[in-house]
Amino acid sequence: MTGARTLSRSASEVRRALKHEATNHYDLVVIGGGITAAGVFHLAAAQGLKVLLLEQQDFAWGTSSRSSKMVHGGLRYLASAQWRLTRDSTRQRELLLRELPGLVELMPFMMMHKAGEFPPAPLFHGLLSLYDKLAGCRYHRPLSLDTAKDWLDGFAFDDINAVSLFADGVTDDARLVLRLLQDGVLAGGQALNYAKVSSLTQTGDNVSGVRLQLGEQAFNVSAHCVINATGSWAAQLHPLSGGQLRPLRGSHLVFPFERLPIPACLSFFHPKDKRPVFAYPWQGSTVIGTTDLDHRQDLAGEPGISRTEIDYLMQLTREFFPGHQLTEKDVISCWSGVRPIFSDGAQQSPSKESREHHIWSKPGLISVTGGKLTSYHLMAQEVLQQVGEQQPQLRIKAGHAAFSRPTQGYAEKRLTGYFGHFAPAISAMSGQEKIGVSHYQWRELAWSAEHESVHHLDDLLLRRSRLALLLGRDVLRYRQQILSLCRRALSWSAERADSEWQRFEEIFARHYQLPSKESIHG
Incomplete structure (x- = not known):
């Protein structure tokens, strides 16, 4: 159907090479199949490096298919004075909106202000002005209560005294990962899922590659540098100094849109703990989330929602959407994801932990974890910068990795966003x-x-x-x-x-x- 290299073709090439070549050597081996690993892979392949990505499960199996799907700067990070994180994330949001229309889209947000609740509307408008300034755009404005009531039938406006309107991005997180991987393969990279790295290999004190398990067979793959981008699993390959990984679970409920029809992402504070929570339209459904609590299940298994989380999220439907009389029987599906948060061990509440990313380096190995979906490219740039410092012969360059484009004149937005170069073939x-x-x-x-x-x-x-x-x-x-x-x-x-x-x-x-x-x- 196509002469261009697809993910399936790349996987077949890697498997043949492993079985028939005595030595498999790469500039970079990237371990992990989530957004961070995919971002490093995409950027490295675009620079002409010989790069192999290995994922022990499926691509995007972990956190990167189970997020809130939002491409945003994080207003709450700005409120907690994480200026750099917010600035970088908002600018990356704008870049993705320009680069990937049809996959990353602008979504209106409505912040509900209750009388006596912090922040009051005037202060929040000031925060939104700063948020827009950091992003280099202007999306926010006041919204009259009458207009909000027209938009939101069945919402409890009893204690709401003001509504703020602004905007952020929304995506399909798993498809974003797949798009990065596919474009990386088109640029010459190789990617393989269901390929478990069992250990690192060393030459003296330097990491020199990985031991790879494919079914019953094991293979050695050598590399100038190995990138450990395994999220919550990062400490299993590289001791992480300065703190510890704290896996935090976030869960979501999915409702039929006709049972909870809302035109924008609604932001409000949970009555139980005053955490910011959301209800938002996504792909023809409505999602409510998210929770934030320590994940004590085995990381090797699929995470699952708890009864406590279900009750916590259903409380939102009773508090804010009483007119819809939603019950658990209305829930179509749910998902739970584990955030790889690096904690300094100060025993603070999950929601107060920083979402900043962290990078560790030793000869032949760079580990990265934490961070946000939106800022994946900045993490990739920092990782490759450190690769360049370790391995100057690779001639790492600063820059942005462009996305593939369909043939000139093709304009089907959704297919282009999801499949890039291959959109015309699918359309046919x-x-x-x-x-x-x-x-x-x-x-x-x-x-x-x-x-x-x-x-x-x-x-x-x-x-x-x-x-x-x-x-x-x-x-x-x-x-x-x-x-x-x-x-x-x-x-x-x-x-x-x-x-x-x-x-x-x-x-x-x-x-x-x-x-x-x-x-x-x-």
Whole structure:
């Protein structure tokens, strides 16, 4: 279908090379498959470096498919005087809005001000003015209560005395990771999922590569420098001085848009602990989140929402949306992600921990963790700067990694944002019908199955697309069509297809559906 290198083609190349070459040597080996690793990979490949990315699970399996999907500077970070983090994030937000229309979009935000609650509207307007100034744009303005009431039927305005209107970005976080990886592969990089790095290899005191496990086989891969961008797993490969990783879980609930129709992201403070929380439209549904608490489950397993978190988020629906009379039966799906927060051990509350990223360096190895989705490119630049200091022969250059563009004249915005260079090829395929209430088309699913290194059905339904999150149990209605598509694209036998569906249903039921009131996650 295409002569250009896809993720599937790249994975096949790497596997052949590992099995047939006595020595596999790279300029950089990047460990991890989330937004930070993908950003480093994309930037390194764009500079012409020979780079290999290795992920032990699926691409974006961890935090980077389970975030709040917001590309934002973080007003709360500005309120806590994290000026640099806010400035850098807002400017990166503007860059992504320009570079990736259709994948990163501007979303209106409405801040609800309760009488006697901090911050009052005049002070918040001043904060928004500074927020816009740092970003180099102007989005905020006051909004009359009458207009807000017209927009928000069923919202509890009893104690609201003012509303502020501003804007930030929203994306599909997993698709953003896939876009970075795909463009990195087009630039000459190689990426492989379901490839576990079991250990680092050393020559004297220098890290010189990795030991890679593929199924029952193990391989040595050497590199001038190894990048440990494994998020919450970072300390397993490199002792991190100055503190410790504190995994924090954030969970979200997904509702049908018709049950909770809102035109903007609504920001308010939770009545229980006064944390900022959100309700926002996303891909034809409405999402409420997020929580923020210590994650005590095994990092190797899929994180799951707890009963405490469900009650915490459902309290928001009763407090702020009483007119909709939402219950747990209305919840389509849920997701939980683990933030890799680096803590100084001061025992402060989760929400007060800094979201700044941290970088550690030793000969042949650089580790990076923490940070925000929005500022992934800045982290990548800092990492490569340190690579250049360690390995001057690689001639690292400062600069921005451009995104691929479709052929001239092609203008289908959503497909361009999601698939870049390959959008025209997908547009030429049959199967433009949408799947259920989602925005996904059958041809997108077919392309992803064949060309985006899909190994398991959950890769396709939870990360390449978000069909399971958006359709909930209704995705089961499309079982036959989905499995037929996978059998064609992936050459699965009937037995393999049935096994994959069973695997998907078990993962989805346990980790993306509300547990019963008797079931308790940690």
